[in-house]
Amino acid sequence: xxxxxxxxxxxxxIAGAGSLAAMPGLCSLAHSEEGSPAAKxxxxxxxxxxxxxxxxxxxxxxxxxxxxRNALASIPLSPRMSVxxxxxxxxxxxxxxHEKFGSLHSWSEGNARWKGGPFKAADKATWDTMWDKxxxxxxxxxxxxxxxxxxxxxxxxxxxxxxxxxxxxxxxxNRGIWEKKKWQALGAAFEEGFACAWFGEEKDQx
Numbered sequence: 001x002x003x004x005x006x007x008x009x010x011x012x013x014i015a016g017a018g019s020l021a022a023m024p025g026l027c028s029l030a031h032s033e034e035g036s037p038a039a040k041x042x043x044x045x046x047x048x049x050x051x052x053x054x055x056x057x058x059x060x061x062x063x064x065x066x067x068x069r070n071a072l073a074s075i076p077l078s079p080r081m082s083v084x085x086x087x088x089x090x091x092x093x094x095x096x097x098h099e100k101f102g103s104l105h106s107w108s109e110g111n112a113r114w115k116g117g118p119f120k121a122a123d124k125a126t127w128d129t130m131w132d133k134x135x136x137x138x139x140x141x142x143x144x145x146x147x148x149x150x151x152x153x154x155x156x157x158x159x160x161x162x163x164x165x166x167x168x169x170x171x172x173x174n175r176g177i178w179e180k181k182k183w184q185a186l187g188a189a190f191e192e193g194f195a196c197a198w199f200g201e202e203k204d205q206x
Contacts, residue, residue: 041113041138044079055155056082059188059197062159063172070173078204080138081187085198087113087137089191092150104148104194105130113137134200140185142202147171149195158195171199 049057057077064074088107092098095108101118107129109116114136119129134140147168152158162168170176174183185204188197 041083043083043138046077046079049077049079049082055190056086057188059155059158059190059195060186062155063186063188063197066159066163067173072173075183075186075199076204078140078185078187078198078200080134080140080204081144081185081198081200082189083138083187084134084140084144085187085189085196086191088133088146088148088196088198089189089194092148092194092196093192098150104150105146107133134198140200140202141205142200145171145181145199147197147199150193152190152193152195155190155195158190162197172197 044052060075060077060082067074091108091111092104097106097108097116097118098104100106101120103119103121105119107114107116107119114133115129117129118126120126130146131143134142134144147162149158149161152161162172170178174181181199182201183199184202185200186197188195
């Protein structure tokens, strides 16, 4: 199902209009939903992702631990989604497109790997800014759905912030409008206080 099947009210409910307001004692949140040809990106294997910095895979394990505690299946670690998460976390940390566009789901402009610009929950014309990033960057065979956070001190704080937010927790636990989604791919990264987790319904072709 494409996101344009949802109403504007649905969008504002789940995405919080890309709010950057900090939650007391936690970190700032933003969450998602569902250019020119990207510069070539080498896609690592699962083993290479696992053998890299834990900031590129540990959040996937924390999310899956929480899903298992809620009687849900783990989501396979996706190298392609891991690449997308890494690029976005670094883009937010260093280029700061969220400061220009007001949403953590925005991407910086002028990069050969992706089409930059804003993501606005209330503006249907900007939704592909998120959905298409896995295709643009990593040749993933489907759309991408992101949850993001800023101003976090560590991965445990990231997950805690997402879990106390009904909108974010619903993505992670397939609740509400996410109930029928069958997550088959998950990648996550953490960079200088920014965390991005990307979910997809298609299996990573590896």
